[in-house]
Amino acid sequence: MSETWWRGAAIYQVYLRSFADGNGDGVGDLAGLRSRLPYLTELGVDAVWITPWYPSPLADGGYDVADYRDIDPAFGTLAEAERFIAEAHEAGIRVIIDVVPNHSSTESEWFRQALAAGPGSPERARFWFRDEPGEWESIFGGPAWTQVPDGQWYLHLFAPEQPDLNWTNPEVHAEFHDVLRFWFDRGVDGIRIDSAALLAKPADLRGEYADLDEVHEIYRSWRRISDEYGGRVLIGEVWLPDQERLARYLRPDELHTAFNFDFLACPWDPARLRAVIERTLATHTPLGAPPTWVLSNHDVARVVTRYGRADTSWDHANRRDGAPSDLELGYRRARAAALLAMALPGSVYIYQGEELGLPEVDDIPGELRQDPIWRRSGYTVPGRDGCRVPLPWSGEEPPFGFGAGRPWLPQPEDWRKLTVEAQTGDLGSMLTLYRNALRIRRRLLGDGTLTWLDLGPEVLAFTRDSGLTCVVNLSPAPIAPPPHREVLLASGPLEDGLLPADTAAWLT
Known part of the structure; x- marks a missing residue:
């Protein structure tokens, strides 16, 4: 692949906890991922994007990072990660990892030092500590401020276990510059930037906090680092309603690409889909940035379920968890949408299980749910666990070849018809459709x-x-x-x- 391989790539998202379990503890890991590399090669993807694999207390599925330079023991070791990167490259597959720069973890060394050092200390200046709480609400529900024993409060736009980092502090900039180099030096081909529009905050911590102008200098400095290495890509998770604002992240000296959430959220409607496609192309083409096309990910309802509902759009503020869905209709539309997304100019993302036609799992018992949205909503919003259920690989009953142990989230019994084994060789299966489409796409589609x-x-x-x-x-x-x-x-x-x-x- 060329230095700009990412312009037309098919990128497969691996939610590591739910991909494949190599050691039998019920949690997906690097051993499982390495064992399934032949599957990804046969599927025909050009790259994998792996959600956070760092040490984490898992208050938010690994997006509460305790150490950006190591691997969570539940997933394996740093040496295993390095072996996986090398093996993926040997198979012709690039590797993209998540970096989470907006917030850290209350279990991180920096936050422990901040608590020990006390008010007014340089250690606390790495975060947002204040004597009085502000008015912002957490994205996960409830207040965005938590008090510590000495009386001060710290900001967390997400869960209390995820304290926001203070990007006015040069130490924070230096830390992440080093993190980028650490992983690029180990062969990582790209960085997906979580919550990319949230890093800069207003000085008074009031009013609007997303998409402030100061965030762009952060990514200019990151781009300078990625350009030193060559062939590396920076990908922004940028949820913005305004395509003109999104375009600012894609200027030639900032990010290479950003997720196209307008396409993901768009209903199954011809006029609205065409409008989104045209608006996306109009935004990207003048900048020379390739569009990205995404149908689903680890934060949204499975596309088969979504397209079978009366309202086929997506909105985080109105998830419609458990809404009735005609899964036969949704399955038919999801197949058509896959060919649409893969035919459009640019790169395409495939969330694990999308190629199997997995539906959302709406009936996970409350006591087994892991998503902090469930708890912080007062047990009223089920959250994202339904799209994170471990993959079914083979067999007639759970765990369907996922691993030897009981999976961390329960799999539906009727997934026996959706396993990789059941779909392989079935000319009418979703898996066969994806394999054929990706093979043709590599030859005839992609960038352009x-x-x-x-x-x-x-x-x-x-x-x-x-x-x-x-x-x-x-x-x-x-x-x-x-x-x-x-x-x-x-x-x-x-x-x-x-x-x-x-x-x-x-x-x-």
């Missing part, structure tokens, strides 16, 4: 441009630089596809030469 075709207001159709045409029928009735020589791939069978509703096809 598109030209829209007019097949009516309820059909999305465009031709890519290679000549491949993607047609997605979002109308309620079958349609005639445009003239073509061959149907390379379709999300469902054509009927008498017509493309059915909620079906996509790739044509030449």
Whole structure:
């Protein structure tokens, strides 16, 4: 792959705790991930993005990082991580890791030092300590301030176990510059930046705290470091409603790419999908930045479930956990959406289990839920555990080949039909669709441009630089596809030469 491999890459998100368990303790780990590298190679992805693998007390699934330069013992060792990076590279797969710069952990050495040092100390200046609490609410619910024994309060935009770092402090900048070099030196090919728009805070800690101008100098300094190494990518998790504001993160001296959450959140609606695609391309093209296309991740409801609901959009503020879903309809739409996302110009992200057509698990017993949203909402919002259930690999009953032990979250009994084993060789399975699509995508799609075709207001159709045409029928009735020589791939069978509703096809 070229130095700019990320421009058209297919990137597979690994939620490590739920991917594969190598030592039988019920938690996914590096041994499990290494053992499944052949699966990822056969799937046809270009890179893996691994969610935080650092030592953590797991107040928020590992996004409360206690040590940015080591591996959590539950996952393995730093030496194992280095072996995985080398093995992935030998298999032709790049490695992207999460870095969490907005906040740390109350178990980190820095925070322990801050508590011991007391008010007014340099150690406390690495965080946001105040004598009185502010008015901000936590993103997870409840107040964003927690009091310590000496009477001061510290800021945490997320859980109390995740104290926010003070990015006006040069020590914080130096720390993360060193963290970036630490992992780049070990062969990591990219950094996904968690909560990238939240680092800079207003001096009085009041009012709006997202997307402040000061955040951009942080990423300019990070870009200078990544450019020293070559072939490394910085990817922002930037939730912003304004594409013009998002574009500022993608200037040539800042981040290489950012997640396209507008596409993820968009309902299954032809006009709104086209508007999002056009707006995304209009934002990215002038900057020379490749768009990214994402259908799901570890924070949102599974796409099969979401597309089967009456409201197919996504909103963190209104998760609609447990809302009724027509899973057959959702499955059909998810197949079509996969071909749409993979045909668009730029890079595409696949969240583990998406390629198996896994639905959201809505019936996890309350006592087994792990997400802090569940507890901090007063046990009223189930949270994100339903999309984080361990993968089913093989067999007829749980743990479905995930590992020898009882999985950390329970798997549904009916997932026996969705295992990798059950879907392999099944020409109509979701897994076969993804494998075929990724193989064609690597040859004919990825980075580039598109030209829209007019097949009516309820059909999305465009031709890519290679000549491949993607047609997605979002109308309620079958349609005639445009003239073509061959149907390379379709999300469902054509009927008498017509493309059915909620079906996509790739044509030449």
